[in-house]
Amino acid sequence: MAVGIVGYGVYIPKSRIKREEIAKVWGGRGKGENAVLNENEDIITMAIEASVNAFEHSGLADVKEIDAIYLGTDSPPNIEHSSIGVIAQTLGARQDIEVMDFTTSTRAGIAALKACVDAVKAGRIKYGLVIASDYRPASPGSNMEMFFGGGAGAFIVGSKNTIADLEEVYSYSGNFRDNWRGQADTYVKDYEPRFTRQYGYSEYVLNSVRGLLSKTGLTIDQFQHIVFQQPDARLPIEMARKLKATPEQTKAGSIFDDIGDTGAACLFIGLSSVFDRAVLGNRVLAVSYGSGTSDALYLTVRKPIEKARKRCKPYQSYLASNSYIDYPQYLMGKGVLKKDEEPASLGVSPLSPFMWRASAELYRLIGAKCLNCGYVNFPPSQRKICIRCGNTEFKEVIFSRRGKIHTFCVNYYMPPGFESPLPIIIADLDDGVRHRALGTEMIPEEIKIDMPIELVLRKLASENNVDLYGNVFRPIRIK
Amino acid sequence: MGWNKIAIVGVGIIKFGELFDKDWEVMVEEAYLNTISNVDKGFNPKDIQAAWIADCRPGAHGTQTIAGVSLVGNIGLAGIPCTHIENGCPTGSDGFRNACLGVASGVYDVALVLGAEKMRDKSTAEMLSLAAQGHPVLQRGETAMTMFAPQAMRHMHEFGTTKEQMAMVAVKNHRNGVYDPYSHYRYEITIEDVFKSPMVCSPLNLLDCCPQTDGAAAAIICRADLAEKYTDKPVYVAGFGMGTDTFYVHEKEDFTEFVASVRAAKQAYSMAGIEPKDIDVAEVHDCFSITEIINYEDLGFCKKGEGGKFIEQGKSDLDGEVAVNPSGGLMSKGHPLGATGIAQIAELFWQLREDVRNSNGTGDPSVNEKRQAKIKNGYGLQHNVGGRGISNSVVTILTRNK
Numbered sequence: 001m002a003v004g005i006v007g008y009g010v011y012i013p014k015s016r017i018k019r020e021e022i023a024k025v026w027g028g029r030g031k032g033e034n035a036v037l038n039e040n041e042d043i044i045t046m047a048i049e050a051s052v053n054a055f056e057h058s059g060l061a062d063v064k065e066i067d068a069i070y071l072g073t074d075s076p077p078n079i080e081h082s083s084i085g086v087i088a089q090t091l092g093a094r095q096d097i098e099v100m101d102f103t104t105s106t107r108a109g110i111a112a113l114k115a116c117v118d119a120v121k122a123g124r125i126k127y128g129l130v131i132a133s134d135y136r137p138a139s140p141g142s143n144m145e146m147f148f149g150g151g152a153g154a155f156i157v158g159s160k161n162t163i164a165d166l167e168e169v170y171s172y173s174g175n176f177r178d179n180w181r182g183q184a185d186t187y188v189k190d191y192e193p194r195f196t197r198q199y200g201y202s203e204y205v206l207n208s209v210r211g212l213l214s215k216t217g218l219t220i221d222q223f224q225h226i227v228f229q230q231p232d233a234r235l236p237i238e239m240a241r242k243l244k245a246t247p248e249q250t251k252a253g254s255i256f257d258d259i260g261d262t263g264a265a266c267l268f269i270g271l272s273s274v275f276d277r278a279v280l281g282n283r284v285l286a287v288s289y290g291s292g293t294s295d296a297l298y299l300t301v302r303k304p305i306e307k308a309r310k311r312c313k314p315y316q317s318y319l320a321s322n323s324y325i326d327y328p329q330y331l332m333g334k335g336v337l338k339k340d341e342e343p344a345s346l347g348v349s350p351l352s353p354f355m356w357r358a359s360a361e362l363y364r365l366i367g368a369k370c371l372n373c374g375y376v377n378f379p380p381s382q383r384k385i386c387i388r389c390g391n392t393e394f395k396e397v398i399f400s401r402r403g404k405i406h407t408f409c410v411n412y413y414m415p416p417g418f419e420s421p422l423p424i425i426i427a428d429l430d431d432g433v434r435h436r437a438l439g440t441e442m443i444p445e446e447i448k449i450d451m452p453i454e455l456v457l458r459k460l461a462s463e464n465n466v467d468l469y470g471n472v473f474r475p476i477r478i479k
Numbered sequence: 480m481g482w483n484k485i486a487i488v489g490v491g492i493i494k495f496g497e498l499f500d501k502d503w504e505v506m507v508e509e510a511y512l513n514t515i516s517n518v519d520k521g522f523n524p525k526d527i528q529a530a531w532i533a534d535c536r537p538g539a540h541g542t543q544t545i546a547g548v549s550l551v552g553n554i555g556l557a558g559i560p561c562t563h564i565e566n567g568c569p570t571g572s573d574g575f576r577n578a579c580l581g582v583a584s585g586v587y588d589v590a591l592v593l594g595a596e597k598m599r600d601k602s603t604a605e606m607l608s609l610a611a612q613g614h615p616v617l618q619r620g621e622t623a624m625t626m627f628a629p630q631a632m633r634h635m636h637e638f639g640t641t642k643e644q645m646a647m648v649a650v651k652n653h654r655n656g657v658y659d660p661y662s663h664y665r666y667e668i669t670i671e672d673v674f675k676s677p678m679v680c681s682p683l684n685l686l687d688c689c690p691q692t693d694g695a696a697a698a699i700i701c702r703a704d705l706a707e708k709y710t711d712k713p714v715y716v717a718g719f720g721m722g723t724d725t726f727y728v729h730e731k732e733d734f735t736e737f738v739a740s741v742r743a744a745k746q747a748y749s750m751a752g753i754e755p756k757d758i759d760v761a762e763v764h765d766c767f768s769i770t771e772i773i774n775y776e777d778l779g780f781c782k783k784g785e786g787g788k789f790i791e792q793g794k795s796d797l798d799g800e801v802a803v804n805p806s807g808g809l810m811s812k813g814h815p816l817g818a819t820g821i822a823q824i825a826e827l828f829w830q831l832r833e834d835v836r837n838s839n840g841t842g843d844p845s846v847n848e849k850r851q852a853k854i855k856n857g858y859g860l861q862h863n864v865g866g867r868g869i870s871n872s873v874v875t876i877l878t879r880n881k
Contacts, residue, residue: 406633471616
């Protein structure tokens with residue numbers, strides 16, 4: 001049974017920092033740019049946006065068709081506690097699905113993909129959602145700060161209507177340490193690159209590719225597209241040269257200069273960029289690497305990719321939607337630069353039973369539509385009597401995520417812990433539901449009544465290292 | 480003929496402001512003493528049979544975690560029943576309403592209602608941190624400003640109301656406040672001053688907003704037929720109403736009005752048997768400049784959408800169609816939540832008796848005279864609106880007509 005990718009999607013954060021901005025502060029030379037996260041983003045919020053895109057691209061009718069969610073990340077917010085809970089609730093997945101976390105390596109995404117393909121092949125699941133989302137912490141002034149970026153990619157894996165099939169995999173691993181982050185470490189560490197590039201990345205990548213070629217009897221020139229793990233600008237070029245691949249073959253999947261080293265998400269985003277332009281019959285080689293392990297994957301592009309293209313939000317559209325920030329803004333986004341003050345304590349802790357009762361409807365935006373007058377009551381856990389007509393019978397509805405601003409304000413005086421200026425938006429969604437939420441990625445002077453907006457999940461606050469998430473409005477980013 | 484079952488026989492206010500040197504208890508005592516000494520024919524505290532204390536956020540703002548005893552226990556009246564009322568921005572006026580209901584029930588003849596709020600024992604940052612309270616997602620970031628500013632945006636969008644018109648409200652109320660000895664601020668401002676003041680919450684600048692103020696105010700009420708024991712010039716309660724609306728902002732239907740106010744006003748006018756045009760003087764809730772403009776419409780002083788023109792044409796000036804906020808309003812006098820409504824009632828008591836010059840305050844009588852409104856029909860209207868989601872409002876109509 002051929003198993004492969006039924007739908008794919010990426011998410012690239014809007015903020016970009018030019019590497020020369022970093023070089024201005026710390027010296028050195030910087031070419032290219034990194035995609036970086038705002039303070040209210042993390043690997044969970046990125047994973048959700050990429051997943052929504054992948055689901056829409058797949059053409060599946062209902063999220064409930066998904067039987068598994070596998071997440072690969074090298075930077076989970078918690079060492080103990082899965083990030084999949086928030087993701088699954090926001091997507092509206094079933095609860096009897098298989099969930100698995102893959103981590104501690106920049107190849108965590110590919111490990112998750114392999115496991116998911118196997119689960120479909122074994123017949124245990126029909127459709128699986130595999131997400132790779134990463135934004136690894138780099139110390140200010142380190143080599144890695146110049147390179148690390150954030151992003152996410154997601155694949156719906158299945159056996160019907162695949163846009164690309166995973167034909168063969170070859171893995172090569174050993175005991176090698178180039179990057180690491182201990183439990184007490186805030187930032188990723190690295191060892192002497194002149195040593196680790198040669199005996200780490202190069203050694204494992206070349207061995208996995210050569211192993212795959214030998215296993216399949218293919219030669220490198222038979223692949224139209226090659227995507228390498230991209231920890232810097234140089235190594236993938238070196239690999240291509242050593243493998244006698246042409247720059248043409250690596251072009252579509254090269255993302256490092258645009259968004260940086262996105263760790264576990266790198267190959268997902270690189271592959272998505274390849275799929276954006278690949279055609280029927282193309283062979284694609286994808287090569288992962290993380291601390292002494294490399295997987296070489298051989299995929300072939302299938303016919304459904306053509307029809308699915310109109311449902312796609314291409315990688316290039318995310319690249320085009322950007323906003324450049326300076327070094328202090330970048331540090332604020334990482335939470336490194338902040339005022340020395342205690343944020344206001346939340347009325348309800350993110351750990352409270354309140355959030356347990358309310359999270360599903362708050363993340364997914366589920367309303368209770370009155371069967372008598374049609375008014376959509378929200379949140380349904382608190383509204384058992386229609387506030388408009390007093391009826392007590394309802395139908396569950398899921399809110400449209402797009403709409404137009406009805407009215408708004410921008411508050412310039414927020415207490416500690418809040419973004420300031422803070423837009424507060426009251427909008428009428430496309431389905432007629434009125435919703436109120438904070439705004440993000442908005443320029444205060446540009447907010448107008450009737451402006452089209454969309455709802456996205458963001459981190460609202462943290463208490464006791466537990467994050468509070470909620471939907472916020474942003475201007476529609478990718479049409 | 481109005482309801483008129485209750486008479487106000489004495490009122491008292493303390494000088495509002497940043498009273499860093501006064502405990503909550505001291506504010507309460509002062510307001511109480513100012514009230515009983517203000518009764519024309521003298522007053523024996525033993526006549527008070529029940530009391531109501533209005534204080535909106537005692538836990539959040541100050542040292543009190545309040546029960547009724549916090550009032551009577553501090554002014555030597557421990558022993559009589561006392562109830563604590565909390566009801567958002569209309570806390571004071573709802574305390575007054577409940578005291579009226581208590582006396583009108585026939586159980587008590589004379590009652591004291593006292594409102595007090597300590598707003599400045601916490602830093603501004605601590606006060607603003609209320610934005611982290613309430614529903615952690617649906618009310619995230621919600622402060623008073625973020626509830627009223629979107630109304631301004633929508634009102635401007637639908638009716639062409641301008642920032643100049645909003646600023647005119649601030650200018651008028653500051654002008655009136657100069658002559659109110661109890662006012663927190665006593666200086667005039669210009670439209671340009673409003674525009675130049677920092678943007679606080681778009682479209683509202685700092686001078687579109689009322690300040691954070693400490694204060695206390697009280698009133699003594701009695702059965703209307705007993706009023707002559709205390710004064711020959713009582714002011715009667717002609718009617719009152721309280722309206723509510725839904726709780727969350729997303730549940731609101733119309734962002735150009737406060738439906739709670741419309742409902743409260745309807746009840747009050749009906750109970751008083753009068754129409755908006757009969758009102759000579761009004762003390763309305765101008766927590767923000769836009770609020771007063773919308774109040775003109777909600778209270779029936781003008782048609783919906785014409786609030787901006789109403790201020791622009793001077794119709795709410797001291798010598799206009801209806802003198803609105805002769806005290807300087809919340810904007811000038813301040814808005815100590817629990818005290819606000821009762822202070823408005825005190826102002827109307829003096830206005831309707833045409834004796835603002837004799838208000839027992841700290842002011843210069845010749846200056847006080849400059850804020851006396853023309854009293855033709857003998858009716859005054861008090862109004863508050865607020866609460867989370869701007870979901871409740873109290874309107875009280877007072878009259879000097881027996």
